[in-house]
Amino acid sequence: MGKNEVRADRRYTKDHEWAKREGVEVLVGVSAYAVDQLGDITLVNLDARPGESIEAGKPFGTVESVKTLADLFAPVSGRVLRVNSVLENAPETLNDDCYGAGWLVAIEPAKPEEYDALMDAEAYTAFLATTDH
Amino acid sequence: MSAAPEAPLAVTPIHAEHVALGARMVPFAGWHMPVQYRGLAEEHRAVRTAAGLFDVSHMGELELEGAAATGLVDELVTQNARKVEVGQAVYTVACNEAGTILDDLICYRRGAEKWLVVCNASNRPKIAAHFAAAAAPLVAQGELRYEDASDRTALLALQGPRGLEIAGKLGGDGPALADLRPFRLRDATLAGVACVAARTGYTGEDGLELFCRNEDAVALWRAVVAAGRPLGLEPAGLGARDTLRLEARLCLYGNDIDETTNPLEAGLAWVVKLDKPSFRGKAALERVRAAGVARKLVGFEMRGRGIARHGYPLCGTSGQPIGTCTSGSPSPTLGKSIGLGYVPAAAAAIGTELRVDCRGKLVEAVVVPTPFYKRPQR
Numbered sequence A: 001m002g003k004n005e006v007r008a009d010r011r012y013t014k015d016h017e018w019a020k021r022e023g024v025e026v027l028v029g030v031s032a033y034a035v036d037q038l039g040d041i042t043l044v045n046l047d048a049r050p051g052e053s054i055e056a057g058k059p060f061g062t063v064e065s066v067k068t069l070a071d072l073f074a075p076v077s078g079r080v081l082r083v084n085s086v087l088e089n090a091p092e093t094l095n096d097d098c099y100g101a102g103w104l105v106a107i108e109p110a111k112p113e114e115y116d117a118l119m120d121a122e123a124y125t126a127f128l129a130t131t132d133h
Numbered sequence B: 001m002s003a004a005p006e007a008p009l010a011v012t013p014i015h016a017e018h019v020a021l022g023a024r025m026v027p028f029a030g031w032h033m034p035v036q037y038r039g040l041a042e043e044h045r046a047v048r049t050a051a052g053l054f055d056v057s058h059m060g061e062l063e064l065e066g067a068a069a070t071g072l073v074d075e076l077v078t079q080n081a082r083k084v085e086v087g088q089a090v091y092t093v094a095c096n097e098a099g100t101i102l103d104d105l106i107c108y109r110r111g112a113e114k115w116l117v118v119c120n121a122s123n124r125p126k127i128a129a130h131f132a133a134a135a136a137p138l139v140a141q142g143e144l145r146y147e148d149a150s151d152r153t154a155l156l157a158l159q160g161p162r163g164l165e166i167a168g169k170l171g172g173d174g175p176a177l178a179d180l181r182p183f184r185l186r187d188a189t190l191a192g193v194a195c196v197a198a199r200t201g202y203t204g205e206d207g208l209e210l211f212c213r214n215e216d217a218v219a220l221w222r223a224v225v226a227a228g229r230p231l232g233l234e235p236a237g238l239g240a241r242d243t244l245r246l247e248a249r250l251c252l253y254g255n256d257i258d259e260t261t262n263p264l265e266a267g268l269a270w271v272v273k274l275d276k277p278s279f280r281g282k283a284a285l286e287r288v289r290a291a292g293v294a295r296k297l298v299g300f301e302m303r304g305r306g307i308a309r310h311g312y313p314l315c316g317t318s319g320q321p322i323g324t325c326t327s328g329s330p331s332p333t334l335g336k337s338i339g340l341g342y343v344p345a346a347a348a349a350i351g352t353e354l355r356v357d358c359r360g361k362l363v364e365a366v367v368v369p370t371p372f373y374k375r376p377q378r
Helices: A032-038 A112-117 A121-130 B015-020 B040-049 B069-076 B121-140 B163-168 B175-179 B214-231 B238-247 B282-291
Strands: A017-022 A025-030 A041-046 A059-065 A069-073 A078-083 A105-109 B024-028 B031-036 B051-055 B060-065 B089-095 B101-111 B114-119 B145-148 B153-159 B185-190 B193-198 B207-213 B233-235 B295-302 B313-315 B321-331 B336-344 B353-358 B361-368
Touching: A105 A112, B015 B031, B015 B214, B031 B040, B031 B238, B040 B051, B040 B233, B040 B238, B051 B214, B060 B069, B060 B121, B069 B114, B069 B121, B101 B121, B101 B185, B101 B193, B114 B121, B121 B145, B153 B163, B153 B214, B163 B175, B163 B207, B163 B214, B175 B185, B193 B214, B207 B214, B214 B233, B238 B321, B238 B336, B295 B353, B313 B336, B321 B353, B336 B361
Parallel strands: B051 B233
Antiparallel strands: A017 A025, A025 A105, A041 A059, A059 A069, A078 A105, B024 B031, B051 B153, B060 B114, B060 B145, B089 B101, B101 B114, B153 B207, B185 B193, B193 B207, B295 B336, B295 B361, B313 B321, B313 B353, B321 B336, B353 B361
């Protein structure tokens, strides 16, 4: 995983979450840029539970590194189908594979247009270039 | 992701080296400093198992020399400066008349009448003014020379179990530094650079702190990195410095101690010599001691899932707030989450159960002995 790798198969928020449509669900995670900024990730708290609804832009958990804590914001609204329970005991999975095994939650989207409004890889790459880092 | 700083940041003489090494640079106390190079956990581990090299040139260095120097240091700090031997250093605090802490310091006695006082970067203007004000009449009488030498002095901290071995490879006086005892210092030439070498640090590991002139700092930095890399040395940033010092229960000014805390409640009674005839803050600290401290800075470890952070409320088992976390972090060495905080003296006993209010979630914690980490005797 490259330091600021951006993958073309998904979309992104300004808070550095990614969303990837897979069949009926949208998988959600955090970008390589976010992981790099956080450093060694030591705790992932997913407040959202399967069956609950979450709303785009609202926090659904936190991710903590040695240095700091960051809120996780839902990129799209919908019902939580699954949460990645691996992260409870292996938060470092985010450092190792934030675009794969380090996914956070799977959402059944309520408003498909929200996904389409997210930044694509090109727009997110341009956004990162304007971010102070 | 952070807003642009208001004032231009100061840089140390080694700044370009950090940038070239790919360090993440952050604003810290008005300086542009490396927070990490390869990674906090890796740097932390290197210091515990081999060695790390820190640029801490942002810290303040005050120089005092003359017949009145020892008396002035003794008046301004809580330790007994008169009992410090030539070539010895002492950790201490400077208090105000209210007995609360202006800064924590290491005072190095370089000669019978010659002192080097090292203060935190964030407190340098305050401490330099504090010492300058006390020094002024003595300077006027010709009994003291006083200088804030911070702007011409660089400071490298070579820390870790292999630190002295690495110093030994720098030539000059390097091999002889193995005979320097803890909290002792001497003038030394290392890699051709004239410096003051002290067996002090802020990591809980053995090691050296090396003071040199700004213009020599890059040469010394490069020589230590080159000699140390084959032995496992990593350049280490402020991130690892913070987790290392927390494991060793070394206070961080601005977090654990400040002008609202006194050294007795901060667990620093051992640096307060109330049997000295006089020092700044003595009367107030005598009153604190007579009354007993109302609260204590304790160490705790998290039993539940959560990381305590500076400012999080500490609560009793029924959730009532009783104090505040002053420092908290996952401990890379121990593999658990630890913290420091003030609690009422009645809740300070080892084994006392606490709850940490982690942004609305009450997470179980327990008061534990400190330091959290003590280096093995080698």
